[in-house]
Amino acid sequence: MAEKGFKRSDGRKMDEIRKMNAKVGVVPNADGSAMFSFGDTIAIAAVYGPKKMHPQHLQNPEKGTLRYSYNMLSFSVTDRIRPGPSRRSQEISKISEWALEPVLMIEDFPNAVIDVHVNILQANASTRCAGINAAALALAHAGIPMKNMVASVSIGKLDKQLVVDVSKEEEDWEKGEGATDIPISFTSDGKITHIQLDGKIGTKQLKEAIGMAKKACAEIHELQKKVLKESIPEK
Amino acid sequence: MTERKVVIPGEVLAKGEEYLPGENTEKRNGEIVSIRFGLAEESNNLVKVIPLSGVYHPRKGNVVIGKVENLTFNGWVIDIDTTENAFLSLAEVPRYVNKNNLKEVLDMGDMVVAKIYDSNKKSIDLTLKGRGFGKIEEGMIMKINSNKVPRIIGKEGSMINLIKDETKCNITVGQNGIVWILGDKVEDELLAKKIVLFITEKSYINGLTEEVKKWIEKERKK
Numbered sequence: 001m002a003e004k005g006f007k008r009s010d011g012r013k014m015d016e017i018r019k020m021n022a023k024v025g026v027v028p029n030a031d032g033s034a035m036f037s038f039g040d041t042i043a044i045a046a047v048y049g050p051k052k053m054h055p056q057h058l059q060n061p062e063k064g065t066l067r068y069s070y071n072m073l074s075f076s077v078t079d080r081i082r083p084g085p086s087r088r089s090q091e092i093s094k095i096s097e098w099a100l101e102p103v104l105m106i107e108d109f110p111n112a113v114i115d116v117h118v119n120i121l122q123a124n125a126s127t128r129c130a131g132i133n134a135a136a137l138a139l140a141h142a143g144i145p146m147k148n149m150v151a152s153v154s155i156g157k158l159d160k161q162l163v164v165d166v167s168k169e170e171e172d173w174e175k176g177e178g179a180t181d182i183p184i185s186f187t188s189d190g191k192i193t194h195i196q197l198d199g200k201i202g203t204k205q206l207k208e209a210i211g212m213a214k215k216a217c218a219e220i221h222e223l224q225k226k227v228l229k230e231s232i233p234e235k
Numbered sequence: 236m237t238e239r240k241v242v243i244p245g246e247v248l249a250k251g252e253e254y255l256p257g258e259n260t261e262k263r264n265g266e267i268v269s270i271r272f273g274l275a276e277e278s279n280n281l282v283k284v285i286p287l288s289g290v291y292h293p294r295k296g297n298v299v300i301g302k303v304e305n306l307t308f309n310g311w312v313i314d315i316d317t318t319e320n321a322f323l324s325l326a327e328v329p330r331y332v333n334k335n336n337l338k339e340v341l342d343m344g345d346m347v348v349a350k351i352y353d354s355n356k357k358s359i360d361l362t363l364k365g366r367g368f369g370k371i372e373e374g375m376i377m378k379i380n381s382n383k384v385p386r387i388i389g390k391e392g393s394m395i396n397l398i399k400d401e402t403k404c405n406i407t408v409g410q411n412g413i414v415w416i417l418g419d420k421v422e423d424e425l426l427a428k429k430i431v432l433f434i435t436e437k438s439y440i441n442g443l444t445e446e447v448k449k450w451i452e453k454e455r456k457k
Contacts (some may be wrong), residue, residue: 032288050290052318103244105270110356112318140244140272141381143289145259147270148245188245228272229241232287233439 006161007161009169017153017165022133022227024141032142034227036134038165040124045134047142050112064109068097068116070131076123092128098131099152099185099194105145114144125168126154129183132194137224141231150193151220152185155209157201162209164216182209186217239274239285248275248282252308257283291381291411293317293354298368299361300376300409303345306337310362313347313361314452316378316411318366321359323349329364348407348415367407374417375424380434386438393444394434401451402427429454 012018018039025128027033028177030046037043053059070092074083096118106114116138132152140146156166159176173179180199187193192210201209242248248260249267256262259271260282269275273286293299293315301315310324323341325332332340341347348368349361363369379387387408388395399406404418404427414431418424433450440446 031290032277050318052320108356113321141288143273145269145270146244147261147268148242157362225243225246232241232274 002191006159008163010167012163014162015164015212015215017219018167020220020223022137022223024137024227025233030138030142032138032140032144034134034137034141036130036137038124038126038130038226041126041130041169042121043118043127043134044121045116045118045131045138047114047116047135047138047144049114049142050106050109050144051115053111053113058113059111061110062107064104064106064114066097066101066104066106066114066116066133068093068100068118070096070118070120070128072123072127076120084147089222092131094227095194096128096132096135100135100150100224102191102193103136103147103150103187104139105147108145114139114142124166125166125171125181128152129154129165129185132185133220133224137227140224140228148187148189149221149224150185150187151193151217151224152183153213153216153220154181155213155216156181156185157199157205157209162205162212164212182206182213184210184213184217184220186214188221192212192221240268240351241273242275242284243272243348244270248284253280253308255281257281259284263443287382288380289382290318291316291456293319293321293351293359294410295351295354297351297410298348299351299411300346300348300362300405300407300413300415301411302373303341303343303347306341306343308334311337311341311347313349315361315409316381316413317359319357319359321349321351321361323347323361323363327352327360327364341370346376346411346415371399371415372413375428377414377416377428377431379412379414379431381410383435383438384408384412386434386443387414389444395448397444397447398427398430402430406431426451426454 021037024034026035027046035044047063075078116135120127129152136150156163158173159182183196185194246269247266254267265280269284273284299300299315301313304314305312313321315321352362353360402423405424407415416424
């Protein structure tokens with residue numbers, strides 16, 4: 001599948017995800033919490049609720065609301081980033097919310113809100129994907145009814161080559177056609193809940209990218225399953 | 236009873252038309268699928284999932300402990316740690332209440348033991364009719380995860396009776412995870428509180444009652 005003479009900077013195979021690590025119950029105060037990492041990218045998610053929505057005018061009497069907040073900590077990158085909400089973090093929050101909402105069964109919680117707080121401790125590209133993976137784990141851990149789990153991975157197109165799970169170094173690829181980043185989220189039964197595209201790609205290659213993402217997400221889903229099951233000690 | 240197994244949302248629990256979906260499960264294309272993280276259990280072809288986490292979900296008949304949040308012209312609004320506040324109507328208080336002075340019976344901030352007599356999507360209604368319900372005058376209040384309440388009570392009340400005997404305290408456990416401890420001495424109340432916290436931490440152990448007995452003995456010797 002690899003183009004001739006193409007090599008990834010960290011020596012990974014084209015469809016190889018960085019070493020993943022996950023854990024649930026990392027925030028004891030929260031109703032549910034999880035940590036998820038892709039190599040150097042670490043995300044922590046905490047879920048609170050369902051609880052009463054405040055302010056009252058935001059309440060929806062028909063169904064519950066999901067409120068996702070994505071935040072990068074100031075020390076998560078080498079150049080300190082200014083703490084607090086930014087244009088970028090607001091956009092990612094909204095996108096991640098839409099990625100998770102289709103699987104949540106929040107019809108039974110009118111006027112309530114489920115708060116998901118995602119913090120990126122350390123960033124090395126694919127932070128939104130790590131955030132979504134952590135959030136899905138935390139939501140399940142919090143006992144929120146869900147149709148399925150969600151897993152997310154980013155596909156990169158470096159020049160003409162497709163790779164799974166881009167790192168920062170690959171994201172800044174400048175040779176040939178440059179780098180294109182495609183974060184995709186899948187439910188565990190293989191439906192897409194979120195896809196973004198930043199760059200240029202042909203339809204044929206996009207289909208190929210989606211296929212690769214589906215395979216990678218299945219791998220992530222296995223890890224999510226394992227972590228959740230192992231969080232309960234055997235009797 | 237069959238063996239319990241930890242399941243995650245979206246996991247297929249059983250295949251085939253003979254199975255019926257129970258609590259926290261859903262039927263999808265002839266398969267029973269879990270919709271919550273918890274322990275799956277099957278009996279008489281009914282598959283259900285017992286949740287291990289999550290906020291309290293009110294049910295008819297539950298005994299709960301709550302805090303009076305507001306007074307209205309015909310009753311009290313009570314916070315029982317759910318998304319929707321509960322309502323205690325004047326008619327559900329088994330004593331004479333002066334309509335112009337509801338404060339006499341229950342004031343804002345008072346804690347109350349009550350029973351849910353009706354719960355639907357729109358509202359939760361409470362009643363004080365029955366034994367042991369009413370305002371909490373003294374004692375200690377603590378909050379635990381509502382999913383751990385069955386462990387505190389134990390099989391046919393074995394665990395709660397053990398704590399009561401050991402500490403000489405009167406303990407009321409609300410299904411919403413609020414526990415009221417009332418004893419003669421503060422030391423007794425604190426010991427009871429410690430035991431309850433110990434149980435919530437070790438809730439996965441088999442033969443927990445025996446374990447708790449040993450732990451109390453050790454604690455006494457200190």
